[in-house]
Amino acid sequence: MIAPLRQPENRRDRVRAATLAEIRQTARRLLIDRGEQGVSLRAIAREMGMTAPALYRYFANHGDLLTTVADDIFGDLVAALVAARDADPDADVVDRLAAAARAFRQWAVEHPREFAAVFARPLPSLTGDCDTPNSQQLSRLFFELFLELWQARPFPVPADGELAPALLVQLRSWAEETIGLPIPVGALYAFFALWIRLYGLVALEVFGHLQYAVPDVQPLFDTAVAELAGRLRAGERP
Amino acid sequence: MIAPLRQPENRRDRVRAATLAEIRQTARRLLIDRGEQGVSLRAIAREMGMTAPALYRYFANHGDLLTTVADDIFGDLVAALVAARDADPDADVVDRLAAAARAFRQWAVEHPREFAAVFARPLPSLTGDCDTPNSQQLSRLFFELFLELWQARPFPVPADGELAPALLVQLRSWAEETIGLPIPVGALYAFFALWIRLYGLVALEVFGHLQYAVPDVQPLFDTAVAELAGRLRAGERP
C-alpha cells in the first residue's frame, strides 16, 4: 500500500489552508495599495471572486482578520531584519546590530501603511490582543543581537540601585522567563533604552512628526546610528 | 445711539461659532468613550439633535472634522504641559522640563485614544496634512524649555563635523526659521535625541508594545526621567 506522499492532511484541509492564505495575501495587497480603509471584507471577497460572508468561515470578524494580517506583516518585517543581520555573517556584532536597525527604518519607510497598521493598532492596550507570535519575535531578534553584543563588548550600565525597585522586579522576572542567562538588570534597561530610541525615531518619521524640522530623516537616522555604534565600539554606554 | 455691547460679530456668526464648537466638542466626547470608529457624522449629528448632512455646512468632509478635532486635542495636550511646566515657576529648569515630560506621559496614558488619534493619524506623511497649528506648539513648548536649559546649563554636544552634512543644513535652516538665536547645531541634535526618547517610550507604552516585558511602565519612565535629569544637572550630555 502506497502511503499518500506529501499530503499529510485532508484534501479539504489543504484547500482550506490555501484559501486562508489567499485571503491574508489579498488583504495584505489591499492594505498596501489602498490603505487600511480599503481592506474591507467585500473588497477582499470581490478580489478573490467570492462573497463577503464566506470570509466568516475563516475569521471570526473583520478585526480578527486585520490582526492576522498584522502578524503576517510582523513576519515579513522580521524576515527583512534577519536578512539584514545575516547579510555579512563575519561582520562585527555592532555592525550587524546597526544593519538590523537600518533595515528596520528602511522597511518602515518603504511600507508606511503596514508599519502604521502594525505599530498603531486600534489600541491593543485597550483590547489586549497585542501579543501576536511574530511581534514577540521582533523584539526577540533585537534582544538576541543585544545579548551577543553585551557578551562581546560589555559596557557600563546602571547599577541595580539606580533603577526603580518596581522596574527591577519586572525586568528580573522578564529575564527569567525569556532567558536563563544571568545578565545585570541594568543591561536590560540599556536594551530598552536603545529600542526606545530606534522605535521613537522611526515612528516619528513615518507618522510625519519630524517633517516640520527635518524633511529628510535619513541623515538624522544615519547620524544617530553612527553615534551609538561608535559609543558601543568604544565600550561606552550608549 | 447705544452701541451693541460685547457683540463684535453678527448674531448669525455667533450661533455658527457656537454650533461649530459644539460639533467639535461632541466629536471629542465620542472619540473618548467610543473610539475613533464611533465618531461618525451621523453619531455626532444624532447626539446634537441634527442630521448628518448639516455638518457639511461646517466641515468639508469627515476627514476635515477629524483633523480639526485632532488639533483641538493637541491644544488640550499643550495646555496640560504648560500647566505642568508652570506648576512651580521657581523650580529648576531641569525640574520644569522633567515635569513637562511626566505630564506628557500622564496625559497620553490617561487619554490613549486621543493620543492615538493625534500621533498615529492615517499617515499624514502620505496625505501631507500634518502641520496643524497646535501640533507645532507642542514641539515649540519642549524646544523652548530645552533652549532655557541649554542657556542655564550647557552640556557637551556633538561637533558639526560629527553630524551628517545633509542633517547639518536641515537643522541650520530650521533653526533660522524658528529662532534667531545662535545655538550649536549639535544642541539641536541633542534636543531631537531627547524628544525621540520621550516620544518613543510613551508611544510604545500607549500602543501596548512594552506589555510583554514591562506590564507597568511607570517605574521605567520614572527611572528614565531621573537618569536624564541627573545627567543634565551634572552638565553631562543626556
Next chain:
DNA sequence: GGACAACCGTGAACACCGTAAACTCGAAAA
C-alpha cells in the same frame, strides 16, 4: 456503496456609514 454529518459558499437582509442634490424656512440685507 449509501447514509450522514461537517463544511464551504451564496443570497437576502439589517443596520450602519459618508456623501450629494434638491428643497424648506427663517433671518439678514437691499
Next chain:
DNA sequence: TTTTCGAGTTTACGGTGTTCACGGTTGTCC
C-alpha cells in the same frame, strides 16, 4: 418690503460589517 442667503432637512446612492437560512460538496462511517 422684497430679495438674498445660509442653516438644516429629506431623500437617495453606494458602501460597510454582520447575521441567517439555504444549497452543494466533501469526508466519514456503517
